[in-house]
Amino acid sequence: MGSTGRLARLIAMISMLAALVSAPLLSQTPQMRPEPPRQEKQEPKILDHQPPAVSDQDVEAFAAASKDIEKLNIAFLPKFEEANKQGPAAAEVTRRQALDDMKRAVEKRGLSVDKFNAIYDLAGSNPDLQRRIDKALGSDR
Numbered sequence: 001m002g003s004t005g006r007l008a009r010l011i012a013m014i015s016m017l018a019a020l021v022s023a024p025l026l027s028q029t030p031q032m033r034p035e036p037p038r039q040e041k042q043e044p045k046i047l048d049h050q051p052p053a054v055s056d057q058d059v060e061a062f063a064a065a066s067k068d069i070e071k072l073n074i075a076f077l078p079k080f081e082e083a084n085k086q087g088p089a090a091a092e093v094t095r096r097q098a099l100d101d102m103k104r105a106v107e108k109r110g111l112s113v114d115k116f117n118a119i120y121d122l123a124g125s126n127p128d129l130q131r132r133i134d135k136a137l138g139s140d141r
Contacts, residue, residue: 054119054129061109062119063136068105072098 054062076098083094106116123129 054122054132056132058111058115058119059129059132059136061111062116063133065106065109065111065116066133066137068109069102072101072105076101 076094079094080091080098083090103113106113111119119129123133
């Protein structure tokens with residue numbers, strides 16, 4: 001699978017994790033990630049600082065946590081399907097369990113959820129970071 005496919009799958013996985021730090025999402029499905037607010041067109045600003053650096057250790061931790069989240073998504077998919085048949089309350093319990101497990105997966109790799117999400121957000125606009133993550137994701141696949 002090419003790097004584009006791995007990144008697309010990674011984005012889908014991380015979308016679920018993003019719900020951990022968002023406002024209550026009882027009405028959203030686990031695969032949704034809130035879109036950032038749209039801003040009015042402004043004059044370009046000259047940045048007097050570089051984007052925050054992401055260490056190799058954090059890239060490796062991010063990639064490892066992403067792989068763990070992918071495994072959890074695969075494991076929880078049949079549970080979500082069954083819970084949805086049982087009704088909204090069962091689906092919510094399953095969603096919360098999946099999110100708790102994903103949070104633990106991130107923290108087990110030495111990252112906070114906020115740091116994980118910050119790396120994810122930064123990777124969206126930083127091709128160099130995207131390549132580093134892709135390389136780390138492919139290192140044991």
